[in-house]
Amino acid sequence: MKNPCQPLVSALAALVLTLPSLVSNVSAQSDGGEPAVPRFEAASCAFARPTEMPVGATLRCGYLVVPEQRLSAAPVQGATLRLAVARLSSGHPLAADPVVYLAGGPGDAGSTDLAPLLGGALPTLLDDRDWIFLDQRGTGRSEPSLACPEVHVNSAGVTDPIEISHAQDCATRLSDAGVDVSAYTTANSAADVADLVRTLGYDQVNLYGASYGSRLALAVERDSPELLRSVILDGVLPPQASVYADAPISVSRSLRLVFDACAADLRCHAAYPNPLGQFGHVMSTLHNHPVAVEYTDPASSQSRHVMLDSTVFMQIVYVMLYVPEGLTMLPALIGLTDSGDLGAATSFLPDVEAYASTVSLGLYYSVECAEEGHRVALPSLPQDELPGVRAELGISDDLTRFCAVWPTGPAPAGASAPVASDVPTLLLSGRFDPITPPEYARDTASALSNSYQVEFPIDSHVSLSTGPCPLGIARAFLATPDQPPPTGCAAEGTLSFVLP
Numbered sequence: 001m002k003n004p005c006q007p008l009v010s011a012l013a014a015l016v017l018t019l020p021s022l023v024s025n026v027s028a029q030s031d032g033g034e035p036a037v038p039r040f041e042a043a044s045c046a047f048a049r050p051t052e053m054p055v056g057a058t059l060r061c062g063y064l065v066v067p068e069q070r071l072s073a074a075p076v077q078g079a080t081l082r083l084a085v086a087r088l089s090s091g092h093p094l095a096a097d098p099v100v101y102l103a104g105g106p107g108d109a110g111s112t113d114l115a116p117l118l119g120g121a122l123p124t125l126l127d128d129r130d131w132i133f134l135d136q137r138g139t140g141r142s143e144p145s146l147a148c149p150e151v152h153v154n155s156a157g158v159t160d161p162i163e164i165s166h167a168q169d170c171a172t173r174l175s176d177a178g179v180d181v182s183a184y185t186t187a188n189s190a191a192d193v194a195d196l197v198r199t200l201g202y203d204q205v206n207l208y209g210a211s212y213g214s215r216l217a218l219a220v221e222r223d224s225p226e227l228l229r230s231v232i233l234d235g236v237l238p239p240q241a242s243v244y245a246d247a248p249i250s251v252s253r254s255l256r257l258v259f260d261a262c263a264a265d266l267r268c269h270a271a272y273p274n275p276l277g278q279f280g281h282v283m284s285t286l287h288n289h290p291v292a293v294e295y296t297d298p299a300s301s302q303s304r305h306v307m308l309d310s311t312v313f314m315q316i317v318y319v320m321l322y323v324p325e326g327l328t329m330l331p332a333l334i335g336l337t338d339s340g341d342l343g344a345a346t347s348f349l350p351d352v353e354a355y356a357s358t359v360s361l362g363l364y365y366s367v368e369c370a371e372e373g374h375r376v377a378l379p380s381l382p383q384d385e386l387p388g389v390r391a392e393l394g395i396s397d398d399l400t401r402f403c404a405v406w407p408t409g410p411a412p413a414g415a416s417a418p419v420a421s422d423v424p425t426l427l428l429s430g431r432f433d434p435i436t437p438p439e440y441a442r443d444t445a446s447a448l449s450n451s452y453q454v455e456f457p458i459d460s461h462v463s464l465s466t467g468p469c470p471l472g473i474a475r476a477f478l479a480t481p482d483q484p485p486p487t488g489c490a491a492e493g494t495l496s497f498v499l500p
Contacts, residue, residue: 424482
């Protein structure tokens with residue numbers, strides 16, 4: 001699933017790089033004289049050079065050309081896609097096996113995550129090996145893009161029925177352009193990753209998959225294990241998880257953990273002795289008596305007017321649960337809102353608006369309608385929900401409405417089966433994760449015979465860049481994936497709540 005921190009990162013500067021090819025052989029021919037598929041085509045980097053680039057680092061770009069539709073084994077060449085690829089090297093002596101980064105969403109692009117990672121974990125990891133960023137089919141700068149600018153979404157997805165008709169407009173536009181949206185699946189993206197490894201001439205690579213990227217990484221691990229030296233899954237989303245049906249359960253679980261942590265903190269408990277009760281009161285009050293509020297959209301500097309009701313408040317809470325900084329502010333947010341002070345809640349509305357701003361919506365729903373649409377009412381976790389969360393979160397209802405108009409095919413047979421593998425795999429989870437809870441990682445690890453699971457006590461969704469502990473564990477694992485990494489630093493930690 002989506003990492004909501006991503007839209008808050010500053011845009012990249014407007015500098016286009018012209019750098020050498022990743023590989024020298026980019027003109028392979030098929031037997032019929034046509035360019036072979038798959039193939040790599042060198043190109044300038046069509047995005048800005050990140051300002052955090054380490055001294056001496058190089059960035060080289062190009063496109064991986066792959067078939068759009070992979071259902072047929074016939075040699076007849078059909079439509080092809082151009083998938084944007086960026087390779088980042090520190091310039092130091094490197095291991096031969098790079099790390100291939102698989103972004104979340106589904107619908108996020110690897111190139112979009114490059115700059116934020118350079119501001120966090122990546123500079124240290126670059127000392128050891130190259131990193132390759134792939135814009136998965138339909139995302140980012142890959143061609144064609146399945147972005148749907150016609151549709152307005154936020155943290156809860158499509159919240160206005162009129163947006164469903166806009167989704168139909170997007171589907172029609174893509175179809176008229178010759179795009180076969182049924183080809184945009186996790187299985188096909190996994191085949192793209194395998195093509196990337198082989199086409200660039202690597203014997204083996206390491207995969208890092210964040211959120212939905214972990215589901216894609218598992219698909220590669222299932223389909224092409226011979227190409228993998230190791231795999232890191234961060235915010236683990238296994239194919240057998242019913243993430244939409246589980247969402248109210250997972251969010252309720254995360255909220256309970258925050259409230260329990262507040263109760264165990266003397267200052268937080270003194271300020272907010274009953275945050276669960278206050279949360280219920282806020283939700284009931286805003287459901288019955290919505291309040292008009294105004295905020296400034298940071299992207300346009302325009303004023304926006306919103307009715308702050310229980311659904312919007314739930315969206316705010318949902319976004320805050322994704323990151324440790326949000327967790328520490330939740331009791332205060334709920335307490336202030338309960339007292340009638342709406343300033344804190346209003347200040348988070350730009351984050352809610354920006355939540356899905358970088359997602360390729362067509363790719364998102366092409367994947368989710370095929371893989372999750374048939375099981376929106378089939379939870380894979382024990383049900384334990386706080387009152388009102390399911391009704392106000394509305395994620396499953398949104399998916400059902402959208403899938404009714406989005407033209408996509410069924411997922412391949414076995415797509416929702418657990419992945420069994422002996423590839424060395426590190427699974428990272430945050431204790432408070434509201435969408436890919438640690439239970440998912442435990443369930444996934446049970447079928448991976450050579451795996452190591454780590455749960456961070458004060459992290460939430462996706463942990464690699466949250467501090468030196470997960471970074472150190474990941475680096476040690478990449479150095480010797482056949483040995484358990486040292487995990488002692490993940491044993492302790494408590495939230496430090498922000499209080500008035």
